[in-house]
Amino acid sequence: MDAVQKANSGHPGTPMALAPLGYTLWQNFLNYDPQDPNWPNRDRFVLSVGHASMLLYSLLFLSGVKGSITLEDIRNFRQLKYKTPGHPENHVAPGIETTTGPLGQGFANSVGMAIAERYLEQKFNRPDFELFRHNVYAIGGDGCMMEGVTSEAASLAGHLKLSNLCWFYDNNQITIDGNTKITFTEDVALRFKAYGWSVLHVDDANDINKINRCIETFQKTVGMPTLIIVDSHIGWGSSKQDKSAAHGEPLGEEVIKATKKFYGWPENEKFLVPNGVRENFTEKLGSRGQKLNRAWKELYSAYKENHPGLTRELELIEKRELPEGWDKDLPEFKADPKALPTRESSGLVMNAIAENISWFIGGSADLAVSAKTTLKFEGAGSFEPGQYDGRNLHFGIREHAMGAVTNGINLSKVRAYGSTFLIFSDYQKPAVRLAALMEIPNIFIYTHDSIGLGEDGPTHQPIEQLAGLRAIPGLIVLRPADANEVVESWKIIMRLQHQPAALALSRQGTPTLDRTKYHSAKGAAHGAYVIAGDPEIIPDVILMATGSEVALTLEAYEILKSEGIKVRVVSMPSLEIFEKQSQSYRDKVLPPGVLARISVEASTTLGWQKYTGLKGRNIGLTTFGASAPLKDLYEHFGLTPSKIAQAARDLIK
């Protein structure tokens, strides 16, 4: 109440309603060592109701989590440079397991964490060495329950029988616009039973005994995740109790005083932490966690002796590092005019990598067959109930949950990817954005990356998606031109530790370029490079292209070259990587004096003007696509070597 009041902004009502739940869970159940918040086998606590951030900040402060929230941070809730932003952000303070606020995301992340736990358990536990066995707890509210991403994630969790997962549903009957009766009257318990969950009920959020009993029941439940519905009173004890007004604004000084009185609390004290409270947390949560962690560390030492190889893997996982030789089987593709879709070459590359990194797992939203992302080597297997060491996840036609679940897996440091068509990046956009904001190396594989997918038509042809993804701060977008650029792209991706990547791949074939004729694909490591034309000669005109349009552009290059025009082609698989290069490198690739510049991409032209300027040309689309064979489409939309060549001639005449 005090923090929200002082910030004059925030959400007091839910932290007040859920304090008993937070207290009970942390004090009596959470296996967590505040002195070592990164202990790999800790239980995870996810606050899916991110707006109730003060609940989490309070718990982190009272538990004395090392390096985390201080009272000073709480006094400066929602101010620049403090660890207490409006909604919790994972990289801001230890103990914040994920970034939440956009509703439903935390719930879906928690499914990913539960998957990671099951995977780690199956992969690393050995007889007498139970290294991994932890639970994932998440709290969500009416908003989380209404969001589609939650439905997708809950259905998946039920299917996977994740009995290490426990959700609390804060059933307070209140949303911003009023009582939930105006729009949310479904039977949540029945819905979760339909998903295959165990459903429990606490009819009074202040009843600590009932909360205790329900969590105990969860811990004993096998073969299914658990939902505990907790009937609560938003803004409990205040005159705004059970009202929307308690949700998202300060209560007001007078209301706070009266509420403190009701709680039996000194009315005029602010930010009061009575003696003994923090000590109480240390005695229960702290000492339990420390004991468990110590025992675990001893176990780990013995494990290290018995299983040095596995231990080495665990160390790498924790540091988000790659094993030696991870790239030893990377293929080099021979020049081949025969068209090979980049989704195909990517599938080969991924498999070559995955076989050497045992904690690299992932799956598809029911498009593994089309996206070519199945891990096919021996022992890869499927991740299914009771078979949690499988490396191929089946997300179903649930793109949004796939994005948020793979975020959760990556938060637990198992490296995960998910694949779908580029058009369906739209379905999972909120999760892609959060991956970038959370600084986690999730890998979003997007095939069928342009109108080149052909007959499926405009509903399936991405136009604005690349631009939209490139606009996300921190996300590395890659669109390789051929099989060897695919290899370079995967090298970039695998080395990322704190940034997610989006890899755009073609459905259609594109030739494997002859690198004796054109410059080496190694240049792709710089994001953009001169692929054709002498890099030492200032050209008359620069043609820049990405992905499947590079081959087309090289055909235009040959035409122009034959006409005696000094032309350069720049392949630009990743604008973000290119922007990280030195000014001198960038000026070398795109000499500032050359204003005759043309971009070629079978996608919206928006964004390319950054490189082509006011005088350049942008060849691409400004409308939706159409349903037809791809050759007809490229002709129809003017994406042909002759059109590109003509634009170049027009520009330099």
Next chain:
Amino acid sequence: MDAVQKANSGHPGTPMALAPLGYTLWQNFLNYDPQDPNWPNRDRFVLSVGHASMLLYSLLFLSGVKGSITLEDIRNFRQLKYKTPGHPENHVAPGIETTTGPLGQGFANSVGMAIAERYLEQKFNRPDFELFRHNVYAIGGDGCMMEGVTSEAASLAGHLKLSNLCWFYDNNQITIDGNTKITFTEDVALRFKAYGWSVLHVDDANDINKINRCIETFQKTVGMPTLIIVDSHIGWGSSKQDKSAAHGEPLGEEVIKATKKFYGWPENEKFLVPNGVRENFTEKLGSRGQKLNRAWKELYSAYKENHPGLTRELELIEKRELPEGWDKDLPEFKADPKALPTRESSGLVMNAIAENISWFIGGSADLAVSAKTTLKFEGAGSFEPGQYDGRNLHFGIREHAMGAVTNGINLSKVRAYGSTFLIFSDYQKPAVRLAALMEIPNIFIYTHDSIGLGEDGPTHQPIEQLAGLRAIPGLIVLRPADANEVVESWKIIMRLQHQPAALALSRQGTPTLDRTKYHSAKGAAHGAYVIAGDPEIIPDVILMATGSEVALTLEAYEILKSEGIKVRVVSMPSLEIFEKQSQSYRDKVLPPGVLARISVEASTTLGWQKYTGLKGRNIGLTTFGASAPLKDLYEHFGLTPSKIAQAARDLIK
């Protein structure tokens, strides 16, 4: 089978499995006049499994829908310039009620159509004049069932007790990656019961009697929507029956022959339509529909005499036109340095418009209070079960469904809007895109449109959303600078007939600009206009800005002007509208000779280089925001008049 084979691409299995269902529904139940596919009281048929487009094309062809699919179109399935794209598109041929393919969207659209029906019924029906009373049927599959947008829409439909809505779930147990057992094992029937639906079951998709009985039961059911689960066999009768291979690729000539044999069909005939088949459709569906339509037209004539005012409204609705005087109450805002958020002025403007257009309805995803989009005038009311003439819809925290449901409402020509925060446009992106592709005038209202929302922090601060929306072909994005630009924006929006709009509004206050000092807001009608500086004088430097940053930029203008610099400020509320202006107008606003150009927008800078070129500057963000009071944020991110002025000086020195 033949069409997919000839196109060498497409989805044969589901049309084969569902032919009996399509036949039964259309022949025996659908109230539809093929000679008048736009008859307002027609039943709606939505194919949410858009990939099964051949089912719909077959039905449209066999029914002889006027101006719709011909056999020639079917022979040219998935070819340029024919009416048979890979997935059905509403504007391509009469009888295609909505554009589907991205899964779940059609189901959610159908909820909007059912809402529109209820609204029209309540608003226009009078004693003895039942003008509206029709049903909405939709077919979806496993994909639709797994997508979150379906869950959101189904929960809403159950809440609203839309008994005019009937969904068929094509339960074929097969998805692209294999059997649904690998990922989808929830109890769908139980889940829909939890949403408050009536659930029926047809255990054999070929059992026409059972299908008949279930549809009859639906028609008698009151107080809830109906889900009919139809167990089917994908690729029925072929050797690929019940296999993924029947889903998304041609069956192959040999398989087709064998299947035709199994069907008792001439093996070697292609595109065969036996004599009597089309006649049979005309006799049953056609004559029923024609009779109903004729009776309706008679009723309508009498209604016209008795209720001329209401009839006039109906005529306008059908033509997507506005009533005379719709804009008579539009406010004009007086200059006021006191800050007024554009969400506030927009709320006033919307109400002034809505009171004069009775078919303008909408709501919010639980942010009506924050977005200021509640219609407050007398009689506006809430749209709730049994109270279907209310004009305020409560979508709950279901942004995606809101987008798709308002698409459905607009498809039935009731003009609908939905509001949420700009950041949550991400949650509904697939529906926004489809609104543009479908060429319908949905209105997406997005408040809290920049880091200016302050303390809620980066999870809630849009950065890349404006760029992403501007990249959607056909969508009109507007970001007005002050209350009077809000008025102009709404004028643009309301006049749109075939394009959706996204309106970005500020949480924070921005002054109502003094238009005696600066140029009139009427210029906003051109998308961009010179707001400050003599339009006849070529300036030294151009500052362009949108929304809440225009006021900041005008402060920079005053500083620069006082230093004797010839400076022009261009307010650019809509880049899309600006792009539609003549080259001479655009050159007048942005003289090509002036290369000292600066853009100012509290958002990603991506895209602005189109106007600022290689030599200009872009003031905005390239990172995520932060949680703090807005003044601290604008200072922190360099969005201040002095920084803007300094950039201008740097550029022209």
